[in-house]
Amino acid sequence: KAGVTQTPRYLIKTRGQQVTLSCSPISGHRSVSWYQQTPGQGLQFLFEYFSETQRNKGNFPGRFSGRQFSNSRSEMNVSTLELGDSALYLCASCEVSVDQETQYFGPGTRLLVL
Amino acid sequence: AQKVTQAQTEISVVEKEDVTLDCVYETRDTTYYLFWYKQPPSGELVFLIRRNSFDEQNEISGRYSWNFQKSTSSFNFTITASQVVDSAVYFCALRRGGSTLGRLYFGRGTQLTVWP
Numbered sequence: 001k002a003g004v005t006q007t008p009r010y011l012i013k014t015r016g017q018q019v020t021l022s023c024s025p026i027s028g029h030r031s032v033s034w035y036q037q038t039p040g041q042g043l044q045f046l047f048e049y050f051s052e053t054q055r056n057k058g059n060f061p062g063r064f065s066g067r068q069f070s071n072s073r074s075e076m077n078v079s080t081l082e083l084g085d086s087a088l089y090l091c092a093s094c095e096v097s098v099d100q101e102t103q104y105f106g107p108g109t110r111l112l113v114l
Numbered sequence: 115a116q117k118v119t120q121a122q123t124e125i126s127v128v129e130k131e132d133v134t135l136d137c138v139y140e141t142r143d144t145t146y147y148l149f150w151y152k153q154p155p156s157g158e159l160v161f162l163i164r165r166n167s168f169d170e171q172n173e174i175s176g177r178y179s180w181n182f183q184k185s186t187s188s189f190n191f192t193i194t195a196s197q198v199v200d201s202a203v204y205f206c207a208l209r210r211g212g213s214t215l216g217r218l219y220f221g222r223g224t225q226l227t228v229w230p
Binding site: 033 | 147149151156157158159160161164205209216217218219220221222223
């Protein structure tokens with residue numbers, strides 16, 4: 001099976017702009033989670049989607065949003081970008097069934113906000 | 115609250131040395147899952163192993179072995195005969211049980227550098 005794919009891989013934006021990141025999960029995986037990784041804060045959970053519904057949300061401002069489509073693909077959006085949003089954004093997918101709780105990660109999108 | 119602590123921020127070894135990465139976790143859940151992930155410079159988190167809280171059997175897989183001890187809330191990871199390709203950041207993570215959904219709580223990671 002193909003792994004988790006994320007597009008774009010690299011992105012440069014300026015403050016105030018908005019950005020949309022995309023994640024395609026492993027075939028058959030219906031749960032998609034997003035994480036932000038920065039040198040200062042480490043890996044932080046953003047949100048988790050399952051069956052097009054947000055099931056969990058981390059402690060991030062409302063500028064961070066996401067959605068999941070019927071084919072399990074997911075997008076996350078960051079509006080009004082700030083310098084502190086520069087980070088590696090990682091998407092993970094999971095097959096939701098008993099004993100299949102392992103999250104598999106994509107290569108990430110590196111966002112630089114200038 | 116859930117918490118994962120990786121006290122070692124950086125470790126340097128010479129090739130063929132054995133190295134152990136420490137992980138201590140905190141949770142009040144009786145059912146939980148523990149993970150180790152590896153992050154090479156490319157950035158992708160690569161899954162290495164998962165352990166359920168009710169399965170304390172330790173395991174050896176090739177050059178990798180894991181030591182899970184509930185009594186000390188530790189889940190340590192050992193690489194035997196390290197290689198340069200093992201150089202990466204290693205993350206320990208915890209996931210709460212009770213649901214097939216759930217976030218991962220990560221430690222801050224341990225940067226492992228293996229010198230030739």
